Amino acid sequence: MYNFKNDYSEGAHPNILTKLIETNFVQQLGYGEDEYGIEAKEVLKEKIKNPHATIHFLSCGTQTNLIVISFLLRVHEAVISAKTGHISANETGSIEATGHKVIAVETEDGKLRPSDIQNALKEYALKPHVVKPRMVYISNSTEIGTIYTKSELEDLSSCCKTNNLLLYLDGARLGHALMAQNNDMTLADIARLTDIFYIGGTKNGALLGEAVIFSTPELAFDFEYVLKQKGAMLAKGRLLAIQFLELFRHDLYFDLAKHANTMAMKIVDAVQSKGFSFLTNSTTNQIFPILPKDVIQKLNENYLFYVWKEIDDDHAAIRLITSWATDEKNVDAFIADLRSL
Structure with a gap:
């Protein structure tokens, strides 16, 4: 996880x-x-x-x-x-x-x-x-x-x-x-x-x-x-x-923050390529994609995140946060799982 x-x-x-x-x-x-x-x-x-x-x-x-x-x-x-x-x-x-x-x-x-x-x-x-x-x-x-x-x-x-x-x-x-x-x-x-x-x-x-x-x-x-x-x-x-x-x-502080943002924006691009939208227009390391609930349930088998807000009977917004230490391979794995679903 x-x-x-x-x-x-x-x-x-x-x-x-x-x-x-x-x-x-x-x-x-x-x-x-x-x-x-x-x-x-x-x-x-x-x-x-x-x-x-x-x-x-x-x-x-x-x-x-x-x-x-x-x-x-x-x-x-x-x-x-x-x-x-x-x-x-x-x-x-x-x-x-x-x-x-x-x-x-x-x-x-x-x-x-x-x-x-x-x-x-x-x-x-x-x-x-x-x-x-x-x-x-x-x-x-x-x-x-x-x-x-x-x-x-x-x-x-x-x-x-x-x-x-x-x-x-x-x-x-x-x-x-x-x-x-x-x-x-x-x-x-x-x-x-x-x-x-x-x-x-x-x-x-x-x-x-x-x-x-x-x-x-x-x-x-x-x-x-x-x-x-x-x-x-x-x-x-x-x-x-x-x-x-x-x-x-x-300036290590800024380098670390930039990395966290870059990892988040990589997920943003993948979510958008699948045609999904977002709860907010975030350009930082907190992002809130709106996904089908069955997709959320499947992703939850391998990843921890908050279900932030229910949108309707079939969709909810989740919160994903990347950090200064987020390994890109974990981001790539999440994107691969999202695309497979």
């Missing part, structure tokens, strides 16, 4: 494991004061072209979202998200558990537009009887594989500034978005157009870890206190820092 359910089934890229072994007996200061963390932050600041950014390394995406959002919002403030957004659909109510409402917006493609923001602001205008929208949460790539263009993010950024809203970008799969064939943005564009974002390592070659970046350092004032209080400040912070240093020093 080959697993297309997620992009974190494997451990870590060998370069990272080698570097962890090489540095294993080198003594370092703890809690993010190690030399690898200092160097990794400088490398990332160069990549985003913002020498004044504040950067912290956390363990996972849900932890990052929970801590960042609850840190930045006051007790009466809320965050606007697409209904498909990770904080709305996949984090067990973690944001609401901190006392902050997630204002979920229906979208067709997982992406928020300025009109969605304006509608939410109108809906929650009866102050002080309703929560106050203060943050906009987006994901790139989105939870359904789509990506934002530069003009779309510019429009969102402008809308947020006009309405005094913070713009926070979940980058769990940011590498896949930036390496998509139709992408027109860079890391520097992301840093310029958002207030806070994070770069996901867990889903792109790291053992674990996310790098949260405050483009405006004033927003990060006292953030380290909250990290410590919430148990997110690792004594062995070097373990996260070394991984990001290895991923970004020579």
